[in-house]
Amino acid sequence: MSTTQSDRxxxxxxxxVAAKGLDLEDIELSRAGKRRMxxxxxxxxxxxxxxxxxxxxxxxxxxLDETDAMGEGEYVLEVSSPGADRPLTEQRxxxxxxxxxxxxxxxxxxxxxxxxxxxxxxxxxxxxxxxxVPGVKGRKATARRIAxxxxxxxxVEIEFNRKDKKEEEA
Numbered sequence: 001m002s003t004t005q006s007d008r009x010x011x012x013x014x015x016x017v018a019a020k021g022l023d024l025e026d027i028e029l030s031r032a033g034k035r036r037m038x039x040x041x042x043x044x045x046x047x048x049x050x051x052x053x054x055x056x057x058x059x060x061x062x063x064l065d066e067t068d069a070m071g072e073g074e075y076v077l078e079v080s081s082p083g084a085d086r087p088l089t090e091q092r093x094x095x096x097x098x099x100x101x102x103x104x105x106x107x108x109x110x111x112x113x114x115x116x117x118x119x120x121x122x123x124x125x126x127x128x129x130x131x132x133v134p135g136v137k138g139r140k141a142t143a144r145r146i147a148x149x150x151x152x153x154x155x156v157e158i159e160f161n162r163k164d165k166k167e168e169e170a
Contacts, residue, residue: 013040085156102157
């Protein structure tokens with residue numbers, strides 16, 4: 001998708017998304033056979049429910065029909081929330097991942113050097129993250145601080161055996 005078309009779609013759709021209390025995370029336009037596929041990714045601090053995606057999809061469809069933003073030709077519209085495996089790239093993504101286990105790829109700027117780190121996010125501020133690095137072979141977990149500038153890539157790790165805080169309190 002051209003940058004101009006992407007910017008135009010973002011300008012057209014961002015007010016609709018914001019009116020629903022959601023963040024417009026991404027717009028992807030790709031080919032699906034003879035048709036084009038327009039995928040709009042939205043999220044919020046509370047997550048996104050299926051009904052909200054369906055309602056937003058109808059509004060986006062109506063808005064695109066009113067304009068020539070998609071040009072001529074058929075396209076498929078998909079409105080969804082980001083998957084669990086999406087990369088963490090914005091501060092708000094890290095805030096939403098507090099309490100979750102994350103795999104970090106660190107840049108050489110980190111005081112402990114480049115490399116991989118798996119840790120639980122405990123807190124987020126404007127400069128970086130407070131983490132809990134799990135102990136290995138019975139050792140205690142350790143605290144660590146990393147700056148946003150030292151993170152090359154980050155992605156939430158899916159945990160199947162972790163108890164929910166509500167379960168732990170019961």
